[in-house]
Amino acid sequence: MSFVVDPALPARRGIGRALLADPMGLAGLVIVVTFVAMALLAPWIAPYDPIALDVKAKFLTPSAAHWAGTDHLGRDLLSRIIWGARLALGIAITSVGIAGVIGLVLGLVAGYGPRWLDSGLVLVFDSLSSLPMIFFALAVITVLGPGTLTLILVIVLVSFPAYARLIRTQTLTLAGADYILAERAMGARPGRIIFRHLLPNVVGPLVILICMDIPVVIMLEAGLSYLNLGVKPPSPSWGNILAEGYTSLRQAPHVVIVAGVPLVLATLGFTFLGEGLRDVLDPRGAGRRWA
Amino acid sequence: MGMTVVLEVQNLSVAYAMPGGALQAVRDVSLSVARGEVLGIMGESGCGKSTLAAAMINLLPPAARVGQGAVRLNGTDMLRLAPAAQRALRGRSVAMVFQDPMTAFNPVLTIGQQVADFVGAHDASLARPDRLAAMLDRVGIPDAARCLGRYPHELSGGMRQRVAIAAALLMQPDVLIADEPTTALDVTMEAQIIHLLRDLRTTFDGAIVIVTHHLGVIAELCDRVAVMYAGEVVEEGPVDAIFHDPQHPYTRALLACDPAVVDPASGRLPTIAGRLPDLTAPPPGCAFEPRCGMALAVCSQPVPRRVPAAGRSVLCHRGAE
Numbered sequence: 001m002s003f004v005v006d007p008a009l010p011a012r013r014g015i016g017r018a019l020l021a022d023p024m025g026l027a028g029l030v031i032v033v034t035f036v037a038m039a040l041l042a043p044w045i046a047p048y049d050p051i052a053l054d055v056k057a058k059f060l061t062p063s064a065a066h067w068a069g070t071d072h073l074g075r076d077l078l079s080r081i082i083w084g085a086r087l088a089l090g091i092a093i094t095s096v097g098i099a100g101v102i103g104l105v106l107g108l109v110a111g112y113g114p115r116w117l118d119s120g121l122v123l124v125f126d127s128l129s130s131l132p133m134i135f136f137a138l139a140v141i142t143v144l145g146p147g148t149l150t151l152i153l154v155i156v157l158v159s160f161p162a163y164a165r166l167i168r169t170q171t172l173t174l175a176g177a178d179y180i181l182a183e184r185a186m187g188a189r190p191g192r193i194i195f196r197h198l199l200p201n202v203v204g205p206l207v208i209l210i211c212m213d214i215p216v217v218i219m220l221e222a223g224l225s226y227l228n229l230g231v232k233p234p235s236p237s238w239g240n241i242l243a244e245g246y247t248s249l250r251q252a253p254h255v256v257i258v259a260g261v262p263l264v265l266a267t268l269g270f271t272f273l274g275e276g277l278r279d280v281l282d283p284r285g286a287g288r289r290w291a
Numbered sequence: 292m293g294m295t296v297v298l299e300v301q302n303l304s305v306a307y308a309m310p311g312g313a314l315q316a317v318r319d320v321s322l323s324v325a326r327g328e329v330l331g332i333m334g335e336s337g338c339g340k341s342t343l344a345a346a347m348i349n350l351l352p353p354a355a356r357v358g359q360g361a362v363r364l365n366g367t368d369m370l371r372l373a374p375a376a377q378r379a380l381r382g383r384s385v386a387m388v389f390q391d392p393m394t395a396f397n398p399v400l401t402i403g404q405q406v407a408d409f410v411g412a413h414d415a416s417l418a419r420p421d422r423l424a425a426m427l428d429r430v431g432i433p434d435a436a437r438c439l440g441r442y443p444h445e446l447s448g449g450m451r452q453r454v455a456i457a458a459a460l461l462m463q464p465d466v467l468i469a470d471e472p473t474t475a476l477d478v479t480m481e482a483q484i485i486h487l488l489r490d491l492r493t494t495f496d497g498a499i500v501i502v503t504h505h506l507g508v509i510a511e512l513c514d515r516v517a518v519m520y521a522g523e524v525v526e527e528g529p530v531d532a533i534f535h536d537p538q539h540p541y542t543r544a545l546l547a548c549d550p551a552v553v554d555p556a557s558g559r560l561p562t563i564a565g566r567l568p569d570l571t572a573p574p575p576g577c578a579f580e581p582r583c584g585m586a587l588a589v590c591s592q593p594v595p596r597r598v599p600a601a602g603r604s605v606l607c608h609r610g611a612e
Binding site: 177179181184189197200201 | 380395
C-alpha cells in the first residue's frame with residue numbers, strides 16, 4: 001500500500017524517448033516536422049514564386065528545372081506545394097488552437113461551475129455538434145463569403161464542442177478528487193482550483209485529440225478550397241491545386257498526383273503522431289512498458 | 292485549560308437526497324470544542340461522523356442538505372456566510388486533514404507548489420520556501436528543503452500525511468479537523484502520525500477534532516469523546532470517564548468490540564448483533580433499541596438527554612427513571 005506509484009509522472013518523463021521508440025510515432029514525428037519545416041521555410045526553400053505565371057511552360061512533367069512539373073498556367077508545382085503547406089498548416093493550427101483554447105475554458109467552466117451554467121453550455125455543445133459539418137460549413141460560407149478567415153471561423157465552430165465535452169467529462173471526474181476537496185478545505189478560490197489544479201490534469205488528452213484533429217481540418221480546408229469555397233485562388237492551397245489539376249486530368253495527371261501526395265502524407269503523419277502520443281501519455285494504453 | 296469555545300455545532304441536522312427519500316445522516320447534533328482541547332468523534336461506519344466533520348467546514352457533498360442548526364466558528368455561523376466569506380475562514384480559521392493521503396495531493400504539482408498554494412490563497416508572504424521547509428521540519432520530514440521539490444508519488448503515505456498536517460497547520464488555524472487521519476495508513480505509519488499529533492498538542496494552541504473508528508486513537512489523543520450512532524451523539528464526555536464508565540449500552544458494546552479480545556468460547560471477534568436502522572425513516576424512539584440487550588418498553592418513546600455527571604451527557608432511557 002505504501003508503495004503504490006502514481007503512474008502519471010514516470011510516464012511524463014520519457015515522452016520523447018518513448019515516442020521515438022515507437023516506429024509509427026517516429027514516422028509521424030518525422031513527417032510532421034518535415035511539413036512544419038516546409039511551412040516555416042517556404043519563402044527560402046521554394047525554388048519559384050508560387051503564383052508567377054509562365055504560360056509557355058505549362059503542363060511540364062517533372063524535370064531538373066521543375067522537380068514536380070508545372071500546372072496549366074506554367075506555375076511551379078513544387079513551390080505551390082511548399083507554400084500550400086504553409087497555408088494548410090497555418091489554417092489548421094490556428095483554427096484548432098483557437099478551438100482548443102475555447103474548448104478548454106468552456107469545458108472547465110461547465111465541469112466545475114454551477115449546474116445551470118453546465119446545462120446551458122452542454123446545450124450549446126450538443127446543438128453545434130448535431131449540425132452536419134459540411135452543410136454547416138456551406139451555410140456559414142454562404143452568409144459570410146469564402147475566404148481564409150471564414151474558413152478558420154467554420155473550423156473553430158465545428159471543432160470546439162468536441163474539445164469542450166472531453167474537458168468537461170475529465171473535469172467532472174477530477175472535481176470529486178480528494179486533492180480538490182483539500183484545496184477547497186484550505187480556502188482556495190474556484191479560479192485557482194480550475195486553472196492551477198484542474199487544467200494541468202485535463203490538458204493531456206486534449207493535446208492528443210487536437211493532434212488527431214489536424215488532418216481532419218487539413219482535409220476540410222482542402223475540400224472546401226477544392227469546391228472554391230475556401231482559400232481564394234490564386235493562393236496555392238492544396239485543394240486549389242487539386243481542383244485545377246482535376247480539369248486537366250487527362251492531359252497532365254501529374255498535377256493531381258503532386259497535390260494529392262502531401263495531403264495523404266500530412267494526414268498520415270498527424271494521425272501517427274497523435275496515436276503515438278496517446279500510447280505514450282495514457283498509462284492504461286497497450287504496449288506501454290512499466291518502469 | 293482555557294475554556295474559550297472556538298467551534299460549536301448546534302442542533303445540526305444533515306440529510307442526503309436519495310431516490311428512496313432523505314437519508315438523515317446527522318440528526319440534531321450539538322457539540323462544542325474549546326481552544327487547546329482535542330475532541331474525538333467515534334462511531335462505526337455509516338454513523339454520520341464524516342458527514343459531521345464535513346459540515347464543520349461546510350464542504351458537504353452536493354447531495355447533502357442542512358435541515359437545521361448552526362456551525363459556529365468563533366461565534367460566526369459558517370453555514371450562513373457567503374461563499375467568499377467561507378473561503379476566507381477555511382485554512383485560516385478552520386483546516387482539515389483527510390483520510391487518504393495518497394489522493395489528497397495533485398499528482399502533477401510538487402509538494403512545495405501545493406503547500407505554497409494552500410497558504411498563498413490567504414497570505415503570499417507565508418509561502419516563502421524557508422518558512423514552508425521549517426513547517427515540514429516541524430512535522431518530522433527529513434531533508435525538508437528537498438522535499439518541497441518532490442512530487443507526491445515520491446513520498447510514502449505517512450510522509451504525505453505529515454505534509455498534509457503541516458499544510459493544515461501553516462496558517463495556525465483555530466480548529467483542525469482530522470477525518471480518519473490514520474485509517475488509510477499501515478500500523479507503523481499510524482503510530483507515527485498518532486505520535487506527531489500528540490506532540491502537536493503541546494505546540495498547537497487551537498482545537499483539534501479527530502474523527503475515527505479507532506478506539507486506540509481516541510484513548511491516545513483525545514480529551515473528550517462523542518460517540519455517534521445512527522446520526523446522533525448518544526454519549527459524550529471526558530475520555531477517561533467514558534472508557535471506564537460507559538453509560539450508553541452502545542458505548543459499552545463498542546468498547547467491548549476490542550479486536551484484541553477474542554471470545555474464547557467461539558474463537559470469534561466480538562461484534563454487535565443486528566445492523567444500523569434505516570436512516571431514511573429513523574425510529575421515533577431510541578435508534579439502538581433493536582440491537583440493545585437492555586431495552587425496555589419505554590425505549591420506543593422519544594429519548595431524553597440526561598447528564599449523569601458534570602461534562603457528560605447520555606441519550607438513553609436507562610438510568611433516567
